[in-house]
Amino acid sequence: MRTLKFLLQKEFRQIFRDPAIVRMILMMPVIQLILLPLAANYEVKNIKLAIVDHDHSSYTQQMINKITASGYFQLTGVSNSYNEEMKLVEKDEADIILEIPAQFERTIVKENEAPLFMAVNAINGTRANLGSAYLQNIIRNYNQDIRTEWIQMPRFNDQPRIDITYSDWYNPHMNYQLFMVPGILAVLLTMVGAFMTSLNIVKEKEVGTIEQINVTPIRKHHFILGKLIPFWILGLVVLTLGFGVARIVYGIIPLGSFVTIYAFAMVYLLALLGLGLLVSTYANTQQQAMLISFFLMMIFILLGGLYTSIDSMPEWAKWITKFNPIAYFIEVIRMVVIKGSTLKDISKQLLIMFGFAIVLNGWAIFNYKKRM
Amino acid sequence: MTDEKVITAKALTKKFADFIAVNAISFEVSKGEIFGFLGANGAGKTTAMRMLCGLSLPTSGEATVAGFDVYKESEKIKKNIGYMSQKFSLYEDLTVKENMRFYGGIYGLTEKRIKEKSQQVLADLHMEAEQNKLVKSLPLGWKQKLAFSVAIFHEPAIVFLDEPTGGVDPVTRREFWEMIYQAAQNGTTVFVTTHYMDEAEYCNRVSIMVDGRIEALDTPTNLKKQFNTASMDEVFLQLARKAVRQAD
Numbered sequence: 001m002r003t004l005k006f007l008l009q010k011e012f013r014q015i016f017r018d019p020a021i022v023r024m025i026l027m028m029p030v031i032q033l034i035l036l037p038l039a040a041n042y043e044v045k046n047i048k049l050a051i052v053d054h055d056h057s058s059y060t061q062q063m064i065n066k067i068t069a070s071g072y073f074q075l076t077g078v079s080n081s082y083n084e085e086m087k088l089v090e091k092d093e094a095d096i097i098l099e100i101p102a103q104f105e106r107t108i109v110k111e112n113e114a115p116l117f118m119a120v121n122a123i124n125g126t127r128a129n130l131g132s133a134y135l136q137n138i139i140r141n142y143n144q145d146i147r148t149e150w151i152q153m154p155r156f157n158d159q160p161r162i163d164i165t166y167s168d169w170y171n172p173h174m175n176y177q178l179f180m181v182p183g184i185l186a187v188l189l190t191m192v193g194a195f196m197t198s199l200n201i202v203k204e205k206e207v208g209t210i211e212q213i214n215v216t217p218i219r220k221h222h223f224i225l226g227k228l229i230p231f232w233i234l235g236l237v238v239l240t241l242g243f244g245v246a247r248i249v250y251g252i253i254p255l256g257s258f259v260t261i262y263a264f265a266m267v268y269l270l271a272l273l274g275l276g277l278l279v280s281t282y283a284n285t286q287q288q289a290m291l292i293s294f295f296l297m298m299i300f301i302l303l304g305g306l307y308t309s310i311d312s313m314p315e316w317a318k319w320i321t322k323f324n325p326i327a328y329f330i331e332v333i334r335m336v337v338i339k340g341s342t343l344k345d346i347s348k349q350l351l352i353m354f355g356f357a358i359v360l361n362g363w364a365i366f367n368y369k370k371r372m
Numbered sequence: 373m374t375d376e377k378v379i380t381a382k383a384l385t386k387k388f389a390d391f392i393a394v395n396a397i398s399f400e401v402s403k404g405e406i407f408g409f410l411g412a413n414g415a416g417k418t419t420a421m422r423m424l425c426g427l428s429l430p431t432s433g434e435a436t437v438a439g440f441d442v443y444k445e446s447e448k449i450k451k452n453i454g455y456m457s458q459k460f461s462l463y464e465d466l467t468v469k470e471n472m473r474f475y476g477g478i479y480g481l482t483e484k485r486i487k488e489k490s491q492q493v494l495a496d497l498h499m500e501a502e503q504n505k506l507v508k509s510l511p512l513g514w515k516q517k518l519a520f521s522v523a524i525f526h527e528p529a530i531v532f533l534d535e536p537t538g539g540v541d542p543v544t545r546r547e548f549w550e551m552i553y554q555a556a557q558n559g560t561t562v563f564v565t566t567h568y569m570d571e572a573e574y575c576n577r578v579s580i581m582v583d584g585r586i587e588a589l590d591t592p593t594n595l596k597k598q599f600n601t602a603s604m605d606e607v608f609l610q611l612a613r614k615a616v617r618q619a620d
Contacts, residue, residue, distance in 0.1 A: 006477030010466065017465050017506075208459025215425050215455040216478050217447055370427070 003218060007226030011200075015230060021196075029188050029238050033245040037180040047131040050077040050085040050094040057105035059146070066142050067098075072134050086119070095121050096131050108146075170339050177250050182333040183306045185242040190300070190326050193235045193269055195293050197276030201227055202289040205280075214370040224365060228273045235269040236262070255340030261333060264346060267353045268329045274360030275325070281367040300326045325356050376403040378530055378561045379424060384433035386419050393419040395584035396433060401563060403529075406556050408575030409565040412612045415581040417565040418458065421532055424563070425455050438529045451479070454523035454531040454560075458538065462519050464508035468499060471507060471522060479526035493521045513544035517551065524555055531555065533564040537571065549574050569604040580608060583617045 015021055049067065053060050067073055076094050077085055088094035099117040101107075108114040118135065122128040171178050204210040213223060239262070246252040254261060276293070283289035302308075303317060304326040310318060321327040328349045335341035343350070379401035386394040394416040401407045411417045422428040424437050426446030435442045438452035455461075462471045469490060476486040494500045497517055507515060516536060524531050533552075537545045549571065556562050564575070572578050572592060579589040588595055588611060592604055599607045 002480065003478050006474055009477075010463070010470070010474045013470060014463065014465050207464070208457060209461060209463060211427065211457050211459065212455065212461035213478075214427055215450060215453070215457075216475070217450040217480075218478050 003222045004225055007218075007222060008229060011226055011230045015234070025192065025234055025238060026241065028192070029185070029242045030245055032188060033181065033184060033242055034249055036184050037177045037250065044127050044130040044134075045072060046074050047072055047127065047134070048076045048088075048093060048095045049073040049135070050079075050088050050097045051075065052080065052082045052085050052097060052099040053078055054080060054102040055100050055104040059105040059108065060100050063100075063139065063142050067135065067138050070134070070138055072131075089119070089121050092121075095127060096135060098135065178252060178338055179334065180306075181246045181250055181252055182337040183330045185239065185246065186326060186329045186333050187301055187304070187306060188242060189235055189239055189265065189269070190272060190329070191297065192238050193231060193272035194276045194279070194297065195290075196234070197227060197231050197273050198279040198283065198289045198293055199286055200231070201277065201280035202283050202286050205283075206285055220365060220368060220370060224277060224361075224368065227277065228270075231273055231276075232266075232269050235272075236265065239265050252337065254337040256336035256342060260336050260341070260343050260346065263343060264329070264332050264336075264350055264353065267350060267357055268325065271325050271353055271356035271360055274357055274364055277364035278360055278367065281364055300324050303327065305330050325353065328353055377401065378403045378439075379407075379435070379437050379563065381420075381424070381435040382433055384420065384423060384435050385431050386416075386423055386428065387431045392584050394423070397581070397584075397586045399579055399586060399589055401530075401561060403561055404556055404559055405577065406552060406562045406564065406575045408572050408578035409563060409581070410567075410569075410572055410578055410608060411565070411581030412615060414617055415612075415615070416584040417581055418534055420581070421534055421563065421565060424449075425453060425532055426450055452529045454526070454528040456519050456523040456531070456533045456536055458534045460515060460519065462507050462515065462522060465506060467504050467506055468494070468510070468518060469503045471518070472525060475522050476525050481526060489525060493525065497521060513540045513547075516540055516544070517548060520548065520551055524560060527558075528560065530561040530563060533562065535565050535567065537566065537568065545571070569608055572604045572608075578604070580611050582611050582615050587611045587614075 051064060053064075064075075064078070068075055077088055079085060082097065082099055085094060085097045089097060097119040099119070101115060101117070104114050104116075116139065118132060120128045120132050201210070204213070243254070243258075275296070279289055279292050279296070283292055299320075303310075303313070303321050303324055305321070310321050310327060313321070332341075332346045332349050335346060377400045379399075381400075382398050383396040384394060384398070385392065385396050397420060409417050409421065419428060423430045423442060424435060426437075426442060426449050430442060437449045440446075440448045440452070442449065463474070466474065472490045472493060473486055476489060481489065490503075494503050497514075499514065499518070502510065502514075507518070510518070520531075520533070520536060523533070537548050540548070545568070552562055552564070552574075564571075566572065575592065577589065577591050578595065579586045580595075581587070588598070588607070590598065595607050596602065596604065599610055601607055601610070
């Protein structure tokens with residue numbers, strides 16, 4: 001225990017002596033939490049729409065009004081020529097072209113149906129999908145409107161109408177930030193935990209002080225604990241700062257209890273630091289450690305369910321996410337913050353995380369050799 | 373110097389894949405002796421020293437350090453030795469005092485002892501004014517002397533020095549060797565590798581390694597007699613020229 005005291009004293013001195021690290025630890029969560037959730041937004045707005053109107057009737061006028069009134073679209077051009085509007089798409093000045101054929105109004109009145117053509121710039125798949133879905137929705141509504149206009153007595157409407165009423169649970173205002181902020185917080189904690197530990201130990205390898213440590217009677221587990229504890233504490237500080245930012249900037253207060261979040265975060269950090277430690281036993285230079293961590297983080301974050309739902313991933317990717325600690329943390333933090341889940345609800349994830357912590361740390365301790 | 377042997381090695385060997393870094397070396401070092409370990413770059417000096425310190429596991433052969441077996445009791449050996457590696461071994465981002473405190477602490481010295489000993493070392497090195505300076509701000513010669521003082525801070529039975537005077541000026545080297553003599557007088561056995569042949573003259577006995585083997589082992593005077601030369605330089609050159617192995 002005395003040895004550990006000296007080790008911890010040394011680690012804390014070194015960490016706080018490096019102003020860059022302290023700044024990183026304090027500024028990173030604050031800046032990233034303020035910037036990212038505002039920018040990382042799925043809602044597609046300002047879709048640039050070009051309309052080719054060959055009809056020029058009151059119906060097309062009404063439809064165009066309805067589209068622009070929706071707020072999602074920005075009309076970039078109305079003309080008679082499809083080729084002209086296509087040029088806008090090529091210059092990236094239009095996302096969707098809506099072509100209204102000549103005699104649209106006449107056809108719809110006479111034949112009860114009329115075709116429309118939609119050309120979508122599908123380079124950005126999400127934008128294209130959502131944009132065309134919005135547009136279809138508006139046109140469908142418009143279609144219904146004119147039909148109700150025709151048949152004054154809805155009772156005899158030949159088109160049965162199904163009205164759907166929504167009730168959005170847990171996030172009633174569909175507040176995107178309520179979903180993103182906890183997720184980003186989870187990623188931040190991961191970065192601090194995994195990067196810092198691995199770099200710290202590899203730095204000792206690079207400078208050569210680790211050899212000096214290896215020639216002392218320090219016990220392996222003391223040395224490793226001496227490295228883990230400071231970053232474990234720093235991780236919890238970052239998490240606390242993060243919740244502070246979430247509260248002040250976004251007004252997000254977890255529905256569940258902080259005890260649940262911190263209990264899980266403590267185990268999660270343990271697993272994560274174990275991973276950092278493991279990386280450091282394989283890497284010989286800080287550059288190597290950085291690259292390995294970066295590689296792992298990319299996979300973990302992209303397959304962690306932060307941006308894209310794990311449920312819609314292919315089977316093999318879902319299988320990978322089972323071995324991705326960050327996926328569990330993002331899931332749990334969202335459950336607790338948004339849904340108010342309790343310790344009992346997350347007990348399965350907590351148990352799995354304990355498993356991660358034991359395996360990763362065990363592997364790291366096994367792999368860390370005082371003697372070559 | 374007594375007849376008590378603190379280091380013994382019998383046919384100690386280290387192989388890396390098919391490369392024999394240290395080839396069946398045998399020698400003994402007595403208590404209080406200054407034992408010089410000479411050899412060209414790549415001759416296997418550092419590897420041999422690392423095996424004795426418990427940093428590297430021997431492939432075959434036997435060795436004991438401070439009475440403990442290098443295979444089974446390496447952690448006990450570590451309590452009884454000090455080590456100063458080629459690479460600089462102090463924490464550059466800690467102060468002089470903090471480094472002493474840290475190394476004293478992990479060797480189990482009491483708070484009181486650490487304080488006393490720190491004061492004494494600072495006085496010996498005339499570094500009282502620098503005690504709260506970061507190690508990285510010190511000149512190399514000072515760092516080396518400090519590193520040596522930290523290596524023997526816990527008063528080990530044996531201290532291993534791996535090219536301790538590399539890159540320092542002649543005056544500092546001289547001072548450094550005075551510190552080594554001081555330590556030897558206090559009963560610490562000194563095991564030192566070096567390139568400098570004038571330093572070899574300061575040793576009680578020297579061994580010269582060529583291509584992983586010990587080619588010569590005796591007092592500097594006897595070696596000069598044996599090779600019929602006036603200086604250790606010549607002894608070394610005669611032996612080292614036989615080397616086939618490329619220096620690293």
